[in-house]
Each structure stands twice: as C-alpha cells, then as structure tokens.
Amino acid sequence: MSEMWINMGPQHPMTHGLWNLRVKIEGELILDVDPEMGYLHRGIEKISEDRHYNEVITLMDRTCYVAGLAWEHLYILAAEDALHITPPERAEYLRTMCDEFQRVGSHIMWYAAFVQDLGLMSPFLYGMRDRDLVLDLFQSYTGARMTYEYMRVGGVRSDLPLGFTDRARRVLDWLTARFVEYDQLCLGSAIFRKRCDGLGVLKATDCVEHGVTGPMLRSAGMKRDLRRDRPYAVYDQLDFDVAVADGADVTARYLVRMEELRQSVRMLRQILDWLDRHPGPAMAEELPRWLGAPYAPVGKEGYLLKRNYPKGVGFSSVEEPHGEAQAYVVNEGTEHPYRVKFRSPVFANISAARQYLVGYHVADIPPIMGSVDVCVGEVDR
Amino acid sequence: MGGAVEAKEKPNENPILWVARPMATAAKQFAKSLVRPSTIVYPFERLEDPKFRGKVAVESGRPIGVGEVWDNYRGVHALNIATCISCNLCAFSCPDLCIDMVTVPGGDPKHPKKCPQIDYGKCSYCGFCSDACPEGCLTMTTRYELSVTKRADMVYSPERLHEVFRSKLPMNPIRLARPENEDAILLDPPLCIGCNACARDCPTQCITMLDVPKPDAKPGEKLPKRIWKEPVVNDSDCVRCGTCISVCPKECLFWGTRK
Numbered sequence: 001m002s003e004m005w006i007n008m009g010p011q012h013p014m015t016h017g018l019w020n021l022r023v024k025i026e027g028e029l030i031l032d033v034d035p036e037m038g039y040l041h042r043g044i045e046k047i048s049e050d051r052h053y054n055e056v057i058t059l060m061d062r063t064c065y066v067a068g069l070a071w072e073h074l075y076i077l078a079a080e081d082a083l084h085i086t087p088p089e090r091a092e093y094l095r096t097m098c099d100e101f102q103r104v105g106s107h108i109m110w111y112a113a114f115v116q117d118l119g120l121m122s123p124f125l126y127g128m129r130d131r132d133l134v135l136d137l138f139q140s141y142t143g144a145r146m147t148y149e150y151m152r153v154g155g156v157r158s159d160l161p162l163g164f165t166d167r168a169r170r171v172l173d174w175l176t177a178r179f180v181e182y183d184q185l186c187l188g189s190a191i192f193r194k195r196c197d198g199l200g201v202l203k204a205t206d207c208v209e210h211g212v213t214g215p216m217l218r219s220a221g222m223k224r225d226l227r228r229d230r231p232y233a234v235y236d237q238l239d240f241d242v243a244v245a246d247g248a249d250v251t252a253r254y255l256v257r258m259e260e261l262r263q264s265v266r267m268l269r270q271i272l273d274w275l276d277r278h279p280g281p282a283m284a285e286e287l288p289r290w291l292g293a294p295y296a297p298v299g300k301e302g303y304l305l306k307r308n309y310p311k312g313v314g315f316s317s318v319e320e321p322h323g324e325a326q327a328y329v330v331n332e333g334t335e336h337p338y339r340v341k342f343r344s345p346v347f348a349n350i351s352a353a354r355q356y357l358v359g360y361h362v363a364d365i366p367p368i369m370g371s372v373d374v375c376v377g378e379v380d381r
Numbered sequence: 382m383g384g385a386v387e388a389k390e391k392p393n394e395n396p397i398l399w400v401a402r403p404m405a406t407a408a409k410q411f412a413k414s415l416v417r418p419s420t421i422v423y424p425f426e427r428l429e430d431p432k433f434r435g436k437v438a439v440e441s442g443r444p445i446g447v448g449e450v451w452d453n454y455r456g457v458h459a460l461n462i463a464t465c466i467s468c469n470l471c472a473f474s475c476p477d478l479c480i481d482m483v484t485v486p487g488g489d490p491k492h493p494k495k496c497p498q499i500d501y502g503k504c505s506y507c508g509f510c511s512d513a514c515p516e517g518c519l520t521m522t523t524r525y526e527l528s529v530t531k532r533a534d535m536v537y538s539p540e541r542l543h544e545v546f547r548s549k550l551p552m553n554p555i556r557l558a559r560p561e562n563e564d565a566i567l568l569d570p571p572l573c574i575g576c577n578a579c580a581r582d583c584p585t586q587c588i589t590m591l592d593v594p595k596p597d598a599k600p601g602e603k604l605p606k607r608i609w610k611e612p613v614v615n616d617s618d619c620v621r622c623g624t625c626i627s628v629c630p631k632e633c634l635f636w637g638t639r640k
Contacts, residue, residue, distance in 0.1 A: 055476040058507045122407050143455040143521070149507045157512070161453065184406040190399035 002026045010039050014366045016113055017376025021353065021369070028361045035353045040380040048340040053079050053153050056340065061147040063342070064378040067106045067321045069098040069138075071378070072151045074318040074327045074342075077232055079153050082314030082331035089234070090280040091155040096233045097271045098150065099318075100264045101168075104175065105134040106321035107257045107264075110373045111182060114254070117370035118195055123185045130178050133171045140164060155283030165272045172265050179261055186254065196250040200368035202356040203248055210352035213345050214323025215260065216372065218244045219252035226319035238267045250371040257373075322346045322373050344378040455506045457524040458499055459550065460542035462487075464518040466584040467495045468622035471510035471519050479503035480510060485539050492581065496539035501527055515620035522550040565639040566614045566625060572633035575610035579625035579634060587618035588625060 009020035018039035024032035044063055048056045060075050061068035073095050080087065087095075112127025135145045141160050142148040150157050186192045202212065204220040217224055225242040227235040243259035245252040314329040323345025332338035349372050357368060421427075462485060472480040479500040488494025497510070497519060511520050522545060529535055537545075570593075580588040590610040612625070616639065626634045 051476065055509070058476050058505060058509075122410070126410065139454060141453070143453045143508060144506065147505065147507070149509075157508075158453070181406050181410070185403045188399065188402040190396065192403075193399075 003031065008365060009036075014117065014369055015376070016370075016374050017379075019350070019374070019376050019379065021365070023357075023362065023365070025362055028363070030358055030360055030362065030365070033353050033357045035350050037347065037350070037376075037379050040376050042381065044381045045340050045342060048337060050336060052335055053083065053337060056337065057149055057151060058147070061149060062377065063381060064320070064322075064375045065146060066109045066375055067102050067378075068146065068148055069102040069142075069150065070106075070318060070320045071325065072148065073099055073233070074316055074320065074325050075329070075340075076151045076153060077316035077318065078314040078327035078329040079331075079337070080314065081316060082312040082329045082337070083153060084310060084312055085154050085284060087155050087284055088281050090159075090275070090278060091282045091284075092233045093271055093274055093278075094156050094160070094282060095151060096235065096238070097268065097275070098148075099233070100268050100271065101134055101137060103264045103321045104261055104268075105131050105138075106373075107261050108134070108175075110257060110321075114367075114370040114373075115186065117366040118192065120185070120192070123182065126178070126181070126185075130175060133174065137164075137168055137171055140167070152283065155281070159282045160275065165276050168268070168272055172268055176262070176265055179258060183258065187251075193251065196254065196367055196371075198247075199250045199360065199364055200356045200371060201248045202352070206352070206355050210355060211348035212323070212352050213348065214320070214373075215243075215253055215256045216323070216349055218242065219256045220248035221246045226317055226324055230317065232316065232318060234271075238270050240267050250367050253371040317343075320345060322375060322378070323349060325378075342378075342381055344381060346373070346375055347379045350374055350379065452523065454523045454525070455508045455521045457501070457522055457527065457545055458497075458511065458537070458542055459520050459522045459546035459548075460496060460539055461518040461546050462496055462539055462543045464516050465494075465496050465539075466516055466518075466620075468515060468584040468620055469495075469624060470513040470515060470620070470622050471497050473623075474509040474513040476507060476509065477503045477505050483539060497542070498536060498538050499542065500536045502532065502535040515622070524548075524550055565616050565637065566619065566621075566623075566634055567637040567639065568612060569633040569635065570611060572631045573611055574631055576630060577610070578628045578630060579612050582624050582628045584622060584624060585618050585620055587615040588612045589615070 003024060003026050005022055005024050007020055007022055009015040010018045012021075015021065020036040020039070022034040022036060023030055024034075042062070044059045048059060051059070056075060056079070057072055060071040063071045076095070108127050108131040112124045112131065115127070116124040138148060139145050141158065141164060142150040202216065202220060204217070204222045206212070207217045207220050207222065213224070221244055223242050223244045226232070227240070228242050240263045243256045243263060245255045245259075311333045312331045314331065315327070317324055317326040324343075325345055326343035328339070328341040329337050330339040350369070353369070357365065360368065467482065469482060472482055479502075480497045481500070482495040483498045484493040485496045506521070508521055514520075519542075524545060527535070575590065577590055580586075580590050589612070591613050593611045612634070614625075623636075626632075626636075
C-alpha cells in the first residue's frame with residue numbers, strides 16, 4: 001500500500017483561502033505535491049475591460065484582500081503610463097505611504113496567520129490586534145478598512161485629515177515596540193525554532209528558475225527588491241535597506257519579513273516628515289473630464305474617439321508585500337481599458353510548491369505553506 | 382549590516398530561558414489586558430459612545446481611539462432631496478448598478494423629479510456616487526449597521542435616504558478634487574431641429590434656446606421661429622451630466638473643447 005494521494009484543501013486550515021494542495025505521501029513522507037488553483041477565479045481581468053479606468057480600482061481591492069492598496073498602486077501606475085498622465089509629487093508620496101502601511105498591515109497579518117498555523121494562539125491575537133491600528137489609520141483617510149478605493153488615475157481621492165501624521169507616528173512608535181515582542185515570542189522560543197529551522201528550503205537558483213519573488217527570494221540570500229532595483233513612485237528618494245537572510249528556510253522568511261517591517265517603519269517616518277513639510281495638490285491639475293468623477297453618457301461616436309485621445313500601453317511592476325506584481329494596461333483610445341493583465345507573485349510562489357515541500361513530512365506542510373504568505377484572492381484573480 | 386538579518390542565537394543553549402522568555406512576554410500582555418482590555422464589547426459598548434469618540438487612547442497602550450469611527454467613513458448614504466437636481470450622475474458612476482432613479486413627489490407633473498434609490502444588497506460602498514454628485518446632496522455617513530430581516534428592506538428609497546440625512550450623522554467631508562473642466566457640450570448646428578428636449582430636461586436649466594439668424598437670410602427677413610432655435614449652454618452652470626446628449630433625438634450634441 002503505502003503510497004497515496006491526499007487532498008489538503010480546498011477547505012483546510014492550512015490553505016488560508018480556497019485552493020487545493022494534493023499531496024502524495026508514503027507514511028508521513030511527502031513524495032510529490034500538486035497545487036490546484038482556480039477556486040476563487042472571478043475574471044477580474046475580463047471585468048476590467050468593461051469598466052472605466054477609475055472603476056477598475058474597486059476590483060483591485062478585491063484582488064488581494066490584505067494588500068489592496070498595493071494592488072491599487074500597481075494598477076494606477078500602469079493606467080497612468082497608458083494614459084500619459086503624471087500625478088503630482090504629493091500624490092506619489094501619499095501612494096508610497098499607502099504601500100508601506102499596507103506592507104506593515106500585510107506582514108502583521110501574515111505573522112498572525114503563520115503562528116496560528118504553528119498552533120500558537122496568543123501571538124495570533126496580538127498580531128490581529130496590532131493590525132487593527134493600521135486599519136484604523138487607513139479608515140481615517142480612505143474611509144474604509146479593507147476596500148479602500150483611495151487612488152485615482154492622476155492622484156489620490158483625498159488628502160490626509162488633520163492630525164493624521166501625529167497619529168501615524170504614534171502608531172509606528174507603538175508597533176516598533178510590538179515587533180520586539182514578536183521576536184521574543186517566536187525567535188526566542190525553542191518550540192518555534194525547532195519547528196521551523198531548516199524547513200522548506202528553496203535555494204536562490206530554484207527561486208529564479210520558478211519565478212519565486214519577494215520575501216521568499218530574499219530569504220535565500222538574493223538581494224532583489226524592486227523598490228531599490230527599479231524604483232517607482234518616490235522610493236528612489238527614501239533611505240532604506242533591503243532585508244535579506246541566508247538559510248532559505250521558514251525561519252529565514254520570518255526574519256526577512258520582520259526586518260521588512262522595521263524598514264517600512266523607517267521609510268514611513270521619512271514619508272510622514274515629507275508630507276508635513278510639503279502641502280500641495282493630491283490630484284493632477286490637467287485631467288480629461290472622463291477621468292474625473294462623473295461618467296456621463298458619451299454620445300453616438302464615443303467620447304474619446306471624437307476627442308482622439310492618444311493611445312498607449314502601460315506597464316508597471318511593484319514590490320507588493322508578497323512579491324513582485326506586474327500589470328499591463330492597453331489604452332486603445334476609449335474610456336475603457338482594452339486589455340488588462342496582472343501578474344500575481346503568489347501564483348508563482350505556490351506553483352513552485354513541489355520544490356520546497358518534497359522530502360519533508362506532512363506535519364511540516366502548514367508551517368512551510370504559512371511561510372509562503374498565500375493570498376488566494378490574487379492567485380486566482 | 383545593510384538590512385541583512387540573521388538569527389544569532391540557536392536553540393538548546395539554555396533550555397529554561399528558551400521557554401521562559403516567550404512565557405514572560407505573554408504574561409506581560411495578559412497582565413496588561415486585565416487592566417485595560419483592547420476589545421469593545423460591541424452590542425453593549427458602541428463605537429459612537431462618547432467614551433471612545435475622539436479620544437486618543439494613548440494611556441491604554443493603544444495609540445489611537447480603538448473604536449473611533451472617523452468622519453469620512455463610507456457608510457450608508459444620506460440624500461438631501463431638496464437640493465438634488467436629478468442629474469443622474471450618481472447612477473451613471475455606480476460600478477455595481479445599484480442606484481435607480483425613482484420619482485419622488487413634489488416635482489413638476491410633466492417632468493417628475495427623480496432621486497436615487499440605493500439597493501444595499503448590491504452596494505459596495507466605493508463612494509463614486511458621492512464623488513460624482515455635483516451638488517453635494519448625496520454623501521456617505523458613518524452609519525454602518527444594516528441588518529434587516531427582509532431582502533426588500535435592503536433597498537433604501539429616496540425618502541429613507543433623506544431620513545438618514547435628517548438624522549445629522551457625521552457625513553463624509555471628502556469632495557473629490559475635480560480638475561477644471563475644459564470640456565463642454567457642443568452643438569452640431571446643421572443637425573439641430575430646435576426641439577427643445579435638451580433645454581427641457583437639463584437639471585440645472587443652463588440651456589437656453591436662442592434665435593439664430595439663418596446664414597443666408599437677408600437682413601430683416603422674417604423666419605419661421607421653431608426651426609431656427611438653437612441651444613446655448615452656459616458652461617459655468619453646467620454640471621456635465623450629459624442628460625442633454627442622451628435625450629437629443631438627432632444626436633447633434635457632443636462633448637468637446639469650446640474654442
């Protein structure tokens with residue numbers, strides 16, 4: 001007997017969403033795995049073709065539900081590239097601030113989910129509690145806790161409310177102290193270290209071969225971060241280090257994410273200082289009417305065709321909390337994008353599951369897949 | 382250092398310490414939570430309570446108010462029926478198609494006044510409608526409780542939205558910074574039949590039908606009036622809702638830049 005296939009998912013505590021991991025086992029040993037995705041496919045790329053450029057933003061928040069603003073930023077960069085629009089500098093700083101707060105929120109969420117996979121309940125509650133502070137900040141200036149709809153082609157929807165930067169600094173102070181506690185709870189615990197050290201090793205060469213990006217790639221010792229290598233928004237004006245670690249195992253991924261949290265806090269302090277000193281418009285001055293709020297009927301020939309708006313193709317790549325996301329937007333001169341395509345980093349990361357799961361035991365699957373930081377919303381789109 | 386991180390200590394050096402440290406951290410958090418818990422006991426304590434609202438709860442270890450609902454929270458809409466001009470822009474801008482324009486009493490019987498009716502079963506609270514509203518009469522409030530027992534109750538009629546407006550909840554103060562509009566409603570004169578439909582349905586009454594001289598008319602020649610009326614749009618009053626374009630039977634109005 002011995003060899004058999006078992007299904008972990010689509011409803012399984014390990015999956016954090018709807019996807020299925022088929023595992024071929026002999027006893028406790030993993031011989032082969034086969035990740036199956038597609039349970040959460042909503043056709044976001046196709047829906048986008050039937051929507052105004054700004055309305056696609058509502059879909060971006062649903063693409064990745066823990067890093068909505070990062071995906072909004074990704075789409076907006078590509079759309080502005082295609083539409084030949086330049087946002088004001090303050091809007092770019094606001095977007096970068098969104099990105100980094102989102103990274104803090106997403107990594108804390110990852111921490112909470114990951115330690116819960118290991119069976120640690122108290123750190124899970126601490127993580128969820130601390131993430132709420134970031135969500136409070138998001139709510140104060142975007143108006144929602146998860147579906148932000150904050151960015152617009154040509155800028156952002158609104159500027160910050162009064163007193164926001166002081167509140168944000170207090171949150172950062174408070175979170176910095178919590179990061180120390182996270183390390184005490186996990187890194188300082190023998191149970192955690194014995195469970196995670198040397199587990200799920202994926203070497204840098206394998207990462208490159210399989211398109212694995214983000215914290216997984218950096219945990220293998222490769223210093224690649226789009227914020228430094230191909231700066232978008234205002235990352236070239238910020239002072240930060242790229243978090244890397246050796247080991248390529250679960251502990252190394254934990255270390256990289258914890259270091260990224262600290263680097264994000266460091267960047268956020270610089271951004272908040274800049275925002276205090278430089279008031280200005282958060283929306284581009286020169287925008288076509290159809291990119292403003294009202295989307296009125298266009299008449300018989302279509303509005304843009306009559307206007308002969310220049311066509312264009314937009315591409316953007318963003319270091320999202322999970323890895324490198326890419327977007328491609330084709331503007332054929334109508335008020336809807338002709339084609340929208342997204343590249344999800346997590347799709348590549350979990351497609352390579354065979355590389356880092358085979359050879360370990362069944363009980364190792366939750367910590368290893370937890371350390372990948374799966375967000376099924378963006379895998380299936 | 383350069384951002385490179387490394388776990389310096391390895392397990393099994395001092396077994397007691399490796400167990401005691403996380404336990405001590407957890408115990409500290411437990412003691413803190415006894416003094417000042419982070420949770421709000423929701424049905425009994427509410428976010429809008431004065432004890433939470435506006436309070437910067439630094440002393441509790443939480444840097445900002447736990448349950449503070451900020452004024453620009455996007456909750457249930459408030460509609461001021463009195464200032465609504467029935468321009469349709471909220472319904473046009475809705476990505477979920479959850480807004481219907483329904484007739485409300487009080488309008489001209491020939492051209493009834495229509496106000497938005499919102500189906501909260503479909504609404505995603507994106508705020509595009511309140512961004513689009515040129516008069517600021519459709520805003521979003523901090524109301525977030527929507528439980529109903531019947532599906533039909535999810536549909537808020539204009540009157541019901543007006544009740545929300547009258548309840549004086551904090552309203553979303555955000556108005557989308559709207560760029561200066563260089564676009565205007567332009568006319569293709571040879572196609573116009575002077576039917577007055579655009580001027581009749583314009584929500585802001587910014588279209589007037591003016592007599593225009595016939596290009597090849599002799600001076601002083603009497604012209605048949607109906608044919609030679611043409612709409613003239615007052616750009617400063619126009620909200621760019623496009624109603625005139627959609628009602629024009631000859632499709633002679635279009636968007637463009639006024640020279």
